[in-house]
Amino acid sequence: MNPLPTFPRQSTVSPTDYRHLIEATLAATVQCRSEKLPLVETSGRVLAQDLRALRSVPHFDNSQMDGYALTALGAARDDRTFIVGADVPAGSDARDLPIRDDIAYPIMTGAPLPAGYDAVVPVERSRVLTGEQDAAGFAQRGGQIDLPRAAFGDFVRRVGEDIEAGELLATAGCPITSALIGALASQGIGSLKVRSSPRVVLITGGDEITLDTEAAPESGKILDANGPMLCALAGADGAETQRVAIGDSVEQLVGVLTRLVLTWRPDFMITSGGISHGKYEVVRLALTAMMETKDARVQAERTWFGHVAQQPGGPQGLSLLRATSQEQDGSAHLVPVISLPGNPVSTLVSYVELVRPALAQLTGRVAPQPRHGVLALAEGEELQAPEGKTQYRRARLERVFESDGTVRTLLTPDPLTGSHLLHRAATAQVLVQLDPGVTYRSGDVAFYLPL
Structure with a gap:
């Protein structure tokens, strides 16, 4: 301390x-x-330990799209006609499928890439030459399709693309967000030490x-x-x-x-x-x-x-x-x-x-920092803090979108300043800071704090 x-x-x-x-x-x-809590109860808290990835994510190569998996040579060969192989749905084991440059396997999003296959062509880019076509656009097994050329790795999520095993996952002192909870859950982490x-x-x-x-x-x-x-x-x-x-x-x-x-x-x-x-x-x-x-x-x-x-x-x-x-x-x-x-x-x-x-x-949280906006006052109206004091005025905040794409933050201070007027504070969104010795007019920039 x-x-x-x-x-x-x-x-x-x-x-x-x-x-x-x-x-x-x-x-x-x-x-x-610090204390240890179940992962699902840690949202909004602050991490009290460093964490390293227990496994790579993804931990297997998988498809980014619904489409057809091709070998590297098949993706680039001159002959663009392929035989349709067995379906590869998400959650399946595709390691023992035959590896042939003229076979394209229908593969679903998130499904493991068959061993020896290195690219995916989205199904909407395919053209069925022979065989039935299902509602999703895929040809039946044994049919023939025409596919455009593809590059090695197209629409493939590689092992460790998000994070590799042993890599620093999160550090002590960082806020625990919903996204971080998801990332930790994907590692199989069920509890956390938090402040x-x-x-x-x-x-x-x-x-x-x-x-x-x-x-x-x-x-x-x-x-x-x-x-x-x-x-x-x-x-x-x-x-x-x-x-x-x-x-x-x-x-x-x-x-x-x-x-x-x-x-x-x-x-x-x-x-x-x-x-x-x-x-x-x-x-x-x-x-x-x-x-x-x-x-x-x-x-x-x-x-x-x-x-x-x-x-x-x-x-x-x-x-x-x-x-x-x-x-x-x-x-x-x-x-x-x-x-x-x-x-x-x-x-x-x-x-x-x-x-x-x-x-x-x-x-360990981040306190709201003063921001600046533009005062919206009546014509001829001026604001001044009492002599030698910083004044905090209740104010309404409005964001105006301009035609050029910019955004203006307008601040309209409460004309009444009584410290007993709690309901008026309840209808305000911010506190406008008026510095001593400064005269503020409409259009002037002032700092504000969120309430």
Whole structure:
């Protein structure tokens, strides 16, 4: 693992610096594990072992087309009249068929090439001279056909054309795609060692949150949107999640953090809300209290609460919990706590922009990279980020196909920017990045991140 990074001393950091801090913290504290799974259950996971081909694929020469198999001399001889031999269907054994330059064997796609035969002429290029012709265009056995010349190897799939036995098939760290699963299945590989999913605790709540979704919330109460949203986000990004609801009790949260670190042993935690400067900012108060607690099995080794120069998602926090083993060696492990702001859109933006890249680093996946599109604004409309901050605006994305074959990506930002407008975020596809000090007009290029 990498050395622990230094936490900031200043109260405000840039989005880029803070994203790198989260990535470096997780890289320094999370141990990569692996597990063995049946091949069919590994889609979307990341390979944890190098694999070499057990056998060549194809492992026998076979036909690429429905047609007639010819010897090398038969394919090139002047006399283009051939006697039709026995059918060679897929799955048959064609090794003991007679080898003659004037015999053409009807061969089906994927069927083994008869021994001594080196080319295939597609059936649609043949002409029946004598004998019956079936619905597929083949002449009956013993009939005569006319075939055009062919070159050695025409329409033949050779042994090892895809991969040869012993060749490197896949390397540790590569994503397991559907195509790779197919390639591994063709090798007879039935199980794989893959990277284990990072274990992530998601903590949301507060006394104003109710979890009873069957009834309308009481006056002053709201339903928890952030918990299910974070579960969906982290789960889709390859994490194994456990969701925990809390109130405004500092003592309760300290107990929850301690219990989870000691029993479930998460790789890291994500909290949402409770990190500002009010009287009831339970996350900040609890983690600060854990800094001051002595001789506890789980303590906060360091914390940082401040602002990231972005909107929304300015308030942020990052902490390290140290859990001491009860064993005599007193060994310890560290659990990062990433504390996001509580407004739903702030939580969403912070996860996409700050947390997702770090989680991708752990899982071996590729985090979506910023792309660029063209802003589609009303005539005379201008956009500017708040002074000194990077702004992320919800936006709709549309791809327009031009007559010259090019494709334009049009970005239409939401005119409303409130961090509580979660439904408007649900109808957007991307976050448009507006850099500080830049005035954007219709037709200007801007970066965006997929939601």
